[in-house]
Amino acid sequence: MEIEQFGVGRVVTRGNHDESVYMVDEEANEGSYGFKQPRLKLSWHNVSYTVKARYTNEEKKKLDINEKLANLCTIRYYNKQIIKNATGYCEQGDALFIMGSSGAGKTTLLNILSDQISKAKSSKFEGEVLINDEIHVTSENFGTYACYVTQDDYLFESFTCQQCIEFAAKLKLNLSKEEIDEKVEEIIESLSLQKCRNTIVGNEYNKGMSGGEKKRTSIAVEMITDPQILFLDEPTSGLDSFTAHKIVSLLVSFAEQGKTVVSTIHQPSSETFQMFPKLLLLMEGNTIFHGRTLESVPYFRNIGFSVPEFSNPSDYYLREFYVSFKDRDKGEKLDTLTSSYQREILPVIHSEMEAAEFDHVTQKDLIKNMHKVSWIYEFWILLCRAFYDLFKNPWIFKYKTIPVIAVAISCMVIFADPGEDSEGIRGTLGSFLFISALFVYLPSGTVLMVFSKERPIVLKECLNKTYGILSYSLSKSVVEIPFETMYVLFFSLVVYFMMGLEASFEKFLIFVLSLSLNTLCAMSLGLFLGSAITNEASSMTLQGLCITPILLLSGIPVNLGSVDPWISWFSYLSPIRYNLEIFVRNEFEGKAISSENPIDILQYDTSIGFSFCMLLLITVVYRILAIIFLKITTVR
Numbered sequence: 115m116e117i118e119q120f121g122v123g124r125v126v127t128r129g130n131h132d133e134s135v136y137m138v139d140e141e142a143n144e145g146s147y148g149f150k151q152p153r154l155k156l157s158w159h160n161v162s163y164t165v166k167a168r169y170t171n172e173e174k175k176k177l178d179i180n181e182k183l184a185n186l187c188t189i190r191y192y193n194k195q196i197i198k199n200a201t202g203y204c205e206q207g208d209a210l211f212i213m214g215s216s217g218a219g220k221t222t223l224l225n226i227l228s229d230q231i232s233k234a235k236s237s238k239f240e241g242e243v244l245i246n247d248e249i250h251v252t253s254e255n256f257g258t259y260a261c262y263v264t265q266d267d268y269l270f271e272s273f274t275c276q277q278c279i280e281f282a283a284k285l286k287l288n289l290s291k292e293e294i295d296e297k298v299e300e301i302i303e304s305l306s307l308q309k310c311r312n313t314i315v316g317n318e319y320n321k322g323m324s325g326g327e328k329k330r331t332s333i334a335v336e337m338i339t340d341p342q343i344l345f346l347d348e349p350t351s352g353l354d355s356f357t358a359h360k361i362v363s364l365l366v367s368f369a370e371q372g373k374t375v376v377s378t379i380h381q382p383s384s385e386t387f388q389m390f391p392k393l394l395l396l397m398e399g400n401t402i403f404h405g406r407t408l409e410s411v412p413y414f415r416n417i418g419f420s421v422p423e424f425s426n427p428s429d430y431y432l433r434e435f436y437v438s439f440k441d442r443d444k445g446e447k448l449d450t451l452t453s454s455y456q457r458e459i460l461p462v463i464h465s466e467m468e469a470a471e472f473d474h475v476t477q478k479d480l481i482k483n484m485h486k487v488s489w490i491y492e493f494w495i496l497l498c499r500a501f502y503d504l505f506k507n508p509w510i511f512k513y514k515t516i517p518v519i520a521v522a523i524s525c526m527v528i529f530a531d532p533g534e535d536s537e538g539i540r541g542t543l544g545s546f547l548f549i550s551a552l553f554v555y556l557p558s559g560t561v562l563m564v565f566s567k568e569r570p571i572v573l574k575e576c577l578n579k580t581y582g583i584l585s586y587s588l589s590k591s592v593v594e595i596p597f598e599t600m601y602v603l604f605f606s607l608v609v610y611f612m613m614g615l616e617a618s619f620e621k622f623l624i625f626v627l628s629l630s631l632n633t634l635c636a637m638s639l640g641l642f643l644g645s646a647i648t649n650e651a652s653s654m655t656l657q658g659l660c661i662t663p664i665l666l667l668s669g670i671p672v673n674l675g676s677v678d679p680w681i682s683w684f685s686y687l688s689p690i691r692y693n694l695e696i697f698v699r700n701e702f703e704g705k706a707i708s709s710e711n712p713i714d715i716l717q718y719d720t721s722i723g724f725s726f727c728m729l730l731l732i733t734v735v736y737r738i739l740a741i742i743f744l745k746i747t748t749v750r
């Protein structure tokens with residue numbers, strides 16, 4: 115490859131790729147915010163990544179006796195090197211597509227280049243990933259020059275395409291409203307999203323955008339900051355070949371405009387494959403090709419791997435450069451490919467890497483370009499987003515309002531004015547238990563359902579340092595507290611008087627406040643479970659498992675005096691117990707009734723004030739635990 119210099123600020127790189135000429139024009143590299151974006155070079159040097167992996171049964175059988183003895187304690191695990199001694203580079207205007215059969219290490223390499231890999235003790239990273247030969251790629255500086263588009267589209271399902279981009283712009287860019295609007299329009303146009311700008315993202319039940327539109331929206335959301343380098347993990351997965359082709363041509367056009375694109379790709383059609391300016395092929399974590407895509411065909415032919423006539427080279431590569439478990443020990447093919455790569459390609463990569471041009475920037479220069487909004491503005495935008503989601507998300511509004519109305523009607527029918535004899539008191543206690551339990555199951559379930567969808571979005575945004583976990587948690591609380599209190603108030607207004615409870619404003623207020631705190635406590639429990647457990651099904655199961663004991667030890671299902679003290683002690687951790695104690699004391703304290711007073715029967719031993727404090731404390735503890743778990747998850 116030869117590099118020619120044309121006058122001031124113009125670099126044209128000539129390559130053999132289909133006789134085409136890639137032009138990187140500095141004029142095109144003027145950032146959207148008025149400053150000139152520096153030309154960056156991304157390079158990785160002798161990068162290896164090893165994890166602790168579990169032995170499969172077949173692998174265990176193959177261990178010889180010495181290995182078995184040596185690994186006696188850790189026989190189930192071994193060190194698996196996923197990426198082996200990779201070296202390469204990308205300069206401004208490059209579009210590099212990483213290909214390889216399933217499990218070859220594409221995503222791992224992409225994650226290494228973008229500093230997204232886990233830094234757990236069980237994994238080992240060696241080598242360097244650098245910007246302009248000197249700045250290490252870290253999660254601190256990554257957002258200042260790059261973005262990462264994940265394989266799955268993490269977007270708010272109830273938002274339209276335009277709203278997704280607008281909220282991202284407001285959170286990421288410190289610009290005026292007019293400038294934001296202009297920027298959003300620009301990106302909608304450049305990604306051809308005009309047709310679907312008002313279409314909601316949708317889900318399997320509520321159809322919205324098509325797969326390609328979702329992917330382009332995800333790219334737009336990440337590209338709103340005008341990053342220099344774009345990392346994409348399998349942007350065409352799940353798309354038909356026509357849409358995949360459109361996505362790839364879009365990425366290639368970004369590179370032609372001066373961006374650097376690094377993307378993993380899976381099974382491209384032959385037309386799409388021919389569009390790749392540069393290709394990096396992986397086999398079992400080894401780089402076996404890195405260079406201009408169309409040069410790959412003659413290169414592999416020369417070393418004995420001829421692409422059959424009329425066949426798609428990418429299909430051939432994926433089929434041929436795959437090591438099945440059976441063949442793993444033979445390794446001859448892999449040896450041929452890796453030694454040829456080291457002999458023929460690596461020296462070229464080294465010399466090209468040295469010759470690649472870039473602007474000298476310091477870490478400070480990069481961070482200067484960051485458009486961080488103020489904490490207050492960030493909080494305000496998160497608040498607006500949470501409000502908007504609240505009214506648009508059917509899980510929060512529709513699916514919650516209907517059960518609350520249904521429960522209110524059932525309470526009115528079943529527990530209407532039960533009277534004050536022993537039967538009536540049993541009815542009243544039953545209604546208290548029913549209401550308390552329901553206002554734990556329902557809010558915690560809704561929060562879990564909603565948060566399981568929101569969690570990956572929040573984690574991604576926090577990992578990208580768009581905002582902090584604290585701003586997010588606070589904005590959610592500010593939106594949820596009045597909303598939930600409103601529900602409880604509505605429910606109580608309908609049910610309280612119909613059930614013949616003490617008709618006094620003060621007592622009604624205590625009832626509402628207690629039920630509101632009970633609800634907030636349950637929501638915090640949901641948030642905590644959703645933060646600690648990634649799997650939606652497991653967190654739902656655990657929700658049931660957590661609520662059952664707090665319900666059983668609430669005082670009404672089982673008399674607390676009749677169970678072992680070490681078990682009854684747990685009742686002090688049950689929010690339902692405190693809510694019930696408030697309800698019971700509020701209704702029966704000092705009341706002259708013909709039968710025995712339920713306060714004495716239930717053996718409640720704390721006061722209304724103490725119960726309120728405990729409800730508040732449990733709510734706060736769950737919230738803090740949720741924040742801690744989210745914070746842990748966002749530390750790489």
Ligand SMILES: Nc1ncnc2c1ncn2[C@@H]1O[C@H](COP(=O)(O)OP(=O)(O)OP(=O)(O)O)[C@@H](O)[C@H]1O
Nearest residue numbers: 165166167196214215216217218219220221222223
């Ligand atoms: N943390 C880990 N622990 C154990 N094995 C891992 C870990 N991360 C990745 N691997 C293994 O490393 C190999 C490469 O994974 P990677 O996800 O990078 O592959 P890929 O080429 O992107 O595959 P695909 O195309 O199927 O997504 C796989 O065999 C995977 O099972």
